[in-house]
Amino acid sequence: MASEAADRLPAVVHAAATGRWRVRFAVAAAAVVGLLAGAAGSAWADDNRVYADPPAGAVLSKAPTGVTLAFAHDVQPELSHVAVFDRDGSEIGDGTYSQPASDRVHLPVTIDQDGDYTVAYHVTFPDGTSTTDAYRFSVGTGVPPVALDAATRQASTDAVARHAHQIDGLSATLLVLDGLVLCAVLGLLWLRPRDGRPMSFRPRDSGPTPDGGDPDRP
Structure with a gap:
């Protein structure tokens, strides 16, 4: 044994x-x-927004001409997107958003009606992480905007995330x-070598054949 x-x-x-x-x-x-x-891909980072104009929950008597967002890190503009929606869910952005500084973005808007407006953004940072969120402000109503429900928030952030994640040629x-x-x-x-021997595509020698011959010979 x-x-x-x-x-x-x-x-x-x-x-x-x-x-x-x-x-x-x-x-x-x-x-x-x-x-x-x-x-x-991009990992989802915590919200790094440090400044917003108009701010979240703002009650404005006069319509703004644009929305500006600032973040704790530099922003990659080609992989980011900002949108503003009216109460019917239609985008009201007036042109392409710009980057006035490395850590902020600006979107011009045209608002000609009173009501609540939703700002949604998906912003990517140089390390590959990104942040997405949405908030509201009101214009001409004299009261705070209605809080975002889960469905509206999801629809708004999905819209900007889809736009930002279009893959370019590079x-x-x-x-x-x-x-x-x-x-x-x-x-x-x-x-790589296994058991101290280099790999080989040849079949492993299984020893002598039953009749005592060499297995490598025909």
Whole structure:
């Protein structure tokens, strides 16, 4: 029995080594995929808005000519979007929003009716994180705006998030390159030496054939 156990020992060691290699492979693959996902997508950060004009809940007697938002970090304008909606859900932005400073955005608006107005924004920062939110202000009513219900808030933020997440040609190219890098890394991991021997695509020598011949000879 001791002889049989000794004979099985190499197979047990090989199985354990193979199992450890598979675990390392899975961990490395998961790490690479996580990095790729982090680069391709944007994580949702906490709201970094530090200033708004008009501010949330403002009661205005005169209609503003624009909405300005400032954030705690610089803003990537090509990946961000701001919109202002009237009570019917129609956008009232008067042109494309601008970036008067690296950490703020401005959207000109034309408001010719009294009522509540909703500001929605989705802003992306240089580190890939982003923030999205919505708030209201009122014009000419003399009372605070009606609080945003969940459905209206969701619809408003969804509208700006869809607009901001349109993939441009450069982003698509970077995604393809990231995928190629992932494939290369996984390929190198797959071809790395196992059990101290380099990988080979040749079938493993299984020992002499039953008749005592060489298995590598025809």
